[in-house]
Amino acid sequence: xxxxxxxxxxxxxxxxxxxxxxxxxxxxxxxxxxxxxxxxxxxxxxxxxxxxxxxxxxxxxxxxxxxxxxxxxxxxxxxxxxxxxxxxxxxxxxxxxx
Numbered sequence: 757x758x759x760x761x762x763x764x765x766x767x768x769x770x771x772x773x774x775x776x777x778x779x780x781x782x783x784x785x786x787x788x789x790x791x792x793x794x795x796x797x798x799x800x801x802x803x804x805x806x807x808x809x810x811x812x813x814x815x816x817x818x819x820x821x822x823x824x825x826x827x828x829x830x831x832x833x834x835x836x837x838x839x840x841x842x843x844x845x846x847x848x849x850x851x852x853x854x
Contacts, residue, residue: 762807763845765838770809770816776841777826779804807841 762776778787779802805825810817818839820826829846831838836853840846 761840761842761845763838763840763842763849764816764818765849766836770811770818773809773811775806775808777804777806777821779806779808779821 762774764770775786775789778785780786781802801822804821806821807826807828808819810819818828820828827841827843829840829843831840831846831850833850833853838846838849840849
């Protein structure tokens with residue numbers, strides 16, 4: 757995986773708010789950052805090329821830039837699922853899981 761890639765599945769859920777890629781939020785440029793929701797400026801509809809994990813009390817929400825410049829891939833087989841930013845890695849994981 758490259759340093760911009762991420763992988764989540766039912767056994768590997770995000771534990772912190774994070775931004776992959778870059779965004780322009782107001783007058784700020786934010787790039788590949790762990791985000792503190794109380795201090796880091798970030799709007800969900802910001803311009804840029806990014807995937808963003810936003811943590812809520814009962815779930816994690818994965819958002820991408822609205823134009824789809826930062827692709828995210830999803831795989832599901834029965835009750836198993838995976839989300840990854842690398843298509844190649846996701847295919848390899850799916851092969852390994854059968």
